[in-house]
Amino acid sequence: MAARKKFSFSESRMSRTELKVASVNGAAVNFVSQGLKFLMQFCYQILIARLLLPEDFGIVAMAAPLFAFAALFTDFGLTQATVQRAEITQDQLSFIFWINVGLSAAVCLAVTALAPAAGAFFKEPRLVPIILALSATFVVGGLCAQHMALLNRQLLFSKIALVELGSFSVGAATGLLFAWHGSGYWALVYSQIAVSLSTLLLTWILIRWIPSKPVLNSENFKLLNFGANITSFNFLNFFARNFDNILIGRYLGQSPLGIYDRAYKLLLMPLSQITTPIAKVALPSLARTRNDPDTYRRFYFRMLELIILATYPVVIFAIINSELLILTLLGQKWAEVSQVFSVLAFGAIFAPISSSTGWLFISQDRTKEMRNWGALSSTLFVASFVCGLPWGITGVAAFYICVGTIQGPVLWWGATRRGPLTYRQLLGTLWPYFFAAIITGVSEYGLKASLPGNFAALFISLVASYGIFLGVVMVFSSSRKGMADLAFEGLIFAGRFYRKFAH
Numbered sequence: 001m002a003a004r005k006k007f008s009f010s011e012s013r014m015s016r017t018e019l020k021v022a023s024v025n026g027a028a029v030n031f032v033s034q035g036l037k038f039l040m041q042f043c044y045q046i047l048i049a050r051l052l053l054p055e056d057f058g059i060v061a062m063a064a065p066l067f068a069f070a071a072l073f074t075d076f077g078l079t080q081a082t083v084q085r086a087e088i089t090q091d092q093l094s095f096i097f098w099i100n101v102g103l104s105a106a107v108c109l110a111v112t113a114l115a116p117a118a119g120a121f122f123k124e125p126r127l128v129p130i131i132l133a134l135s136a137t138f139v140v141g142g143l144c145a146q147h148m149a150l151l152n153r154q155l156l157f158s159k160i161a162l163v164e165l166g167s168f169s170v171g172a173a174t175g176l177l178f179a180w181h182g183s184g185y186w187a188l189v190y191s192q193i194a195v196s197l198s199t200l201l202l203t204w205i206l207i208r209w210i211p212s213k214p215v216l217n218s219e220n221f222k223l224l225n226f227g228a229n230i231t232s233f234n235f236l237n238f239f240a241r242n243f244d245n246i247l248i249g250r251y252l253g254q255s256p257l258g259i260y261d262r263a264y265k266l267l268l269m270p271l272s273q274i275t276t277p278i279a280k281v282a283l284p285s286l287a288r289t290r291n292d293p294d295t296y297r298r299f300y301f302r303m304l305e306l307i308i309l310a311t312y313p314v315v316i317f318a319i320i321n322s323e324l325l326i327l328t329l330l331g332q333k334w335a336e337v338s339q340v341f342s343v344l345a346f347g348a349i350f351a352p353i354s355s356s357t358g359w360l361f362i363s364q365d366r367t368k369e370m371r372n373w374g375a376l377s378s379t380l381f382v383a384s385f386v387c388g389l390p391w392g393i394t395g396v397a398a399f400y401i402c403v404g405t406i407q408g409p410v411l412w413w414g415a416t417r418r419g420p421l422t423y424r425q426l427l428g429t430l431w432p433y434f435f436a437a438i439i440t441g442v443s444e445y446g447l448k449a450s451l452p453g454n455f456a457a458l459f460i461s462l463v464a465s466y467g468i469f470l471g472v473v474m475v476f477s478s479s480r481k482g483m484a485d486l487a488f489e490g491l492i493f494a495g496r497f498y499r500k501f502a503h
Contacts, residue, residue, distance in 0.1 A: 033161030033277065037168055044172040045266070048179055048187070049330050056185040058258030062122045062249045063130050065242040066114065070107045070138065088153075090212060097146040097211040104142025111135040122249055126185075133189050137196040146211070147203040152280055156207075160280065163202040171195035230367050233374040240381035244396050247389055260393040262330070263340040267318070271348055274310045275355060278303050282356070286363035293420035300359065300421060301429050305479075307352045308433050309470070315348040316437060317465040320444040324453050343397040349437060350408035353430065357415035364419045373414050377407055432479045436472035443468050 049057075115131035151160050175191030183190070249257045282303050289295040318325060322342035326334055361370035380403050388399030416423040444465055451457035473479045 033157075033165055037165055040165075040168060040172060044176070046329055048175055049262070049334065051176070051179040052184065052187065054255050054258035054262070054334070056188065056258070057261055058249070058254030058256075059124060059126055059185045060130060060188045061245060061257050061261040062124060062127050062254065063118070063134065064261075065246045065249075066111065066118050066131065067134060068242050069238050070111050093146065093150070093209070094211040094213065100142045100145050101139075102142075104138045104145075108135045108138040111138065122254075124254065130185070130189055134192060137193060140196045140200050144200045144203040147207050147209060148199075150207055150209055151203070153284060157277075157280065159206045163199055163206065166202050167195045167198040170198040230362070230370070233367065233371040236371070236374040236378040238378075240378040243382050244385045244400065247385055248393055248396060251389060252393065256393050259334070259336050260340055260396070262334060263337045263344055263397075266326075266329075266337070267341060267344050267348060271311055271315070271351070275307055275352055278307055279355070279359070282359045283363060286359055290363055290420070296420040297425065300356070303359075304353065304356050305429070305433075307356070308430075309473070311348065311352055312433065312437050313440060313465040313469040314462065315345055316440050316444055316469070317462045318342075319345045320441065320448055321458060321461055325458060328455055328458060340393050340397050343394060343401055347401040347404050349434075350404055354404075354408045354411055357411055360415045360419060360421065366418070369414070373411055377411060380407055429478065432473055432476040436469050439472045440465055440469045 112132060112135045115128045115135075118131055119125050119128040148160070148163070151157075151163075171191045171194040174194035175187045177187075178190050179187035245257060245261065248260055282299070285299050285303075286296060289299055319342050322345065323335075323338040326338040326341060330337065357373075358370065361367060361373075381400060384399040384403040385396055388395035388397070391398070412426055413423050416426055444461060447461055447464055448457075451460060
């Protein structure tokens with residue numbers, strides 16, 4: 001029998017230079033992989049939307065809130081503890097693994113039992129077999145959650161990229177195959193199951209860690225307190241992210257929900273491809289530098305600036321050109337998506353910054369504060385959904401974004417009240433980018449009026465958005481320094497990449 005591999009992770013300590021190299025390489029690998037994944041998702045979303053109807057997406061979207069809610073309890077926030085802890089032992093890793101598996105199995109059974117109630121709530125009997133089929137993915141996810149956390153902890157981002165690209169490829173191929181053969185909404189279900197199973201297979205192949213018997217002691221139970229705060233935050237945040245779908249599906253029906261869901265997914269898809277790879281690098285890097293304030297601030301600002309530089313121009317472009325963009329990509333039957341999409345896109349100005357506050361709370365072990373802020377934010381967002389519902393899906397989107405515009409800066413203040421980063425430092429770094437966003441938006445609007453409504457115009461407008469935004473940002477000396485650092489680190493990685501693969 002093969003010996004179990006023991007992990008003490010004292011080797012995870014790195015010098016500042018080693019951590020910087022690992023972070024730059026990790027961010028670059030993640031960006032390349034997420035770029036490929038974005039192109040794959042982009043093509044997949046267009047193809048699957050042309051093969052299926054809005055009603056098909058709406059039916060599956062009705063199940064999404066239940067699964068998102070149930071997923072909150074599958075790991076109890078403990079995979080974050082694996083990444084955040086300075087050192088972690090084999091006993092702790094095994095304890096977390098078995099907790100994950102046990103909770104995932106319990107959640108699977110609970111979701112199965114709730115399937116008939118969900119079908120009755122939405123008045124959609126077809127929803128029941130969908131939920132029953134997808135419930136098994138919780139157990140599959142619990143079996144590989146700790147392995148993915150270990151890959152992240154050890155900064156093995158090339159292996160994480162392989163898992164994500166491989167599993168998505170299998171899932172997309174499965175979905176398109178079944179959609180082509182007329183399976184309707186079941187194509188979306190089979191796609192998710194295929195992603196889950198292929199993720200399990202790849203993670204267990206790529207990291208040969210084997211859990212041991214669970215050990216119950218006081219040190220292991222301390223991990224539960226850390227995880228409880230994260231789970232409480234995720235529980236509260238769930239309502240801010242899913243209650244709109246619940247209300248729309250219950251009171252407006254599956255077709256409006258399908259339109260709203262497509263608008264939200266089309267906006268979230270490009271943003272997540274940019275923010276996700278950076279977030280994977282951010283948490284382990286910040287956790288390792290929290291006792292070095294200067295390095296901590298430098299890491300945080302560079303990562304945040306990288307997200308802003310990549311996302312703001314495309315978001316501004318999408319807001320101004322939403323109608324032509326939706327018609328070009330999805331076709332006339334999805335024309336209603338454009339109005340909701342343009343409203344939701346305004347929220348993407350604040351979203352990357354608000355999301356990054358989680359890096360601060362978790363890396364500084366301030367999860368109790370994160371939970372409390374989550375309670376306030378979730379209450380406000382749920383209230384906004386209820387207030388906007390009488391005006392349809394556009395009203396829900398508009399009230400949501402209005403509340404987020406107010407809530408965002410308040411949350412930033414709360415995240416920077418303690419720790420190496422101050423609110424003044426954060427605003428001082430951000431304001432040149434906000435100014436550049438305004439100038440770019442005005443310029444894009446003028447450019448739209450002078451260009452014909454075709455694909456070439458969209459391409460020109462997108463390129464112009466990045467050019468104008470970067471040009472305005474370069475006017476400010478503080479931003480020039482950040483961009484120079486990012487460019488320098490990018491060149492270093494490009495050189496390493498060339499030497500590794502070209503010779």
